[in-house]
Amino acid sequence: MKRLTERVHHEEQESEEVVWVKRDDARSAGKLPIVFSRNYAVRFGGLERLHPFDAAKGKHIHKLLCAQLQLDDGSFYEPTELTKDQLRRIHTREYLKSLRWSMNVACIAEVPLMAFVPNRYIQRSYLRPMRFQAAGSILAGKLALDYGWAINLGGGFHHCCSYRGGGFCPYADISLLIVRLFEQEPFRVRRIMIVDLDAHQGNGHERDFNNVAAVYIFDMYNAFVYPRDHVAKESIRCAVELRNYTEDGFYLRQLKRCLMQSLAEFRPDMVVYNAGTDVLEGDPLGNLAISAEGVIERDRLVFSTFRALGIPVVMLLSGGYLKASAGVITDSIVNLRLQGLLN
Helix, strand or coil: HHHHHHHHHHCCCCCCCCCCCCCCCCCCCCCCEEECHHHHCCCCCCHHCCCCCCCHHHHHHHHHHHHHHHHCCHHCCCCCCCHHHHHCCCCCHHHHHHHHCCCHHHHHHHHHHHHCCCHHHHHHHHHHHHHHHHHHHHHHHHHHHCCCCCCCCCCCCCCEECEEEEECEEECHHHHHHHHHHHCCCCCCCCCEEEECCCCCCCCHHHCCCCCCCCCEEEEEEECCCCCCCHHHCCCCEEECCCCCCCCCHHHHHHHHHHHHHHHCCCEEEEEEEEECCEEEECCCCCEEEEEHHHHHHHHHHHHHHHHHCEEEEEEECCCCCCCCCHHHHHHHHHHCCCCCCC
């Protein structure tokens, strides 16, 4: 964190208009603090199908939400693509330069054939959508302060840190979101809790915030799948290591217990909720066995816990490698709305 913030404070401060909304404009009439752009979708002429991730998950959720909540495009906030200078608030020059080589990006995206694709095409078809999603996470963080909650229909790239990507995560949007909140909202945000419930360990933000007292990390993940990053694990303040095929009952009991434990140890001004749906039963990478109903209850438990205390929550979608994920996420958001947790 010191390394990141030192770079932030020594660089020239640029306009924030492309990511932040002005405070007096924040609660725009007719909008919900849900962030989405059609530019989120990764399009690779079919190559994206070689990775189990649904590259158009956000678009599918957007369509379902519009139908179920009677919304239209004007009901959502839309981010603007992050610039190189904005990415430099977190990422090293060396790392950003490495993305100019297709081989490096292929390793991050876990699609080996991308190594043979011209980099200009990779920039346009993969990295540009990810820059939009990362911008969406930052915008959602600002909106959460004004509304009490916000959801980005993308983002949650928790395997990327300031100097290294991986696991389909090329940009460290969680770290970028947190540093920007500390920088832009120093009077409202001094302590942040990350609640990472993706099936995989969030080793990216854990590496970035090692020994940072102002950031508390609660991570509940399958200990027997990628990334098994033991160095990053030292940054977790509340860790729940799950076994393969963990089911709803144990999962939800552990979640409730550890949320209470975490709040007893640390009272945040903001919660970043990394809500991966790769915990679903049948997910090819998460290898857990949580039902759709379990995911919906998980999200309700997280939102109800923090909203009851007046603590803003920003939700990022992170992993989820089943086609069913989009429907489960939509049902969960609709349930949160019906429960009065998205007011």
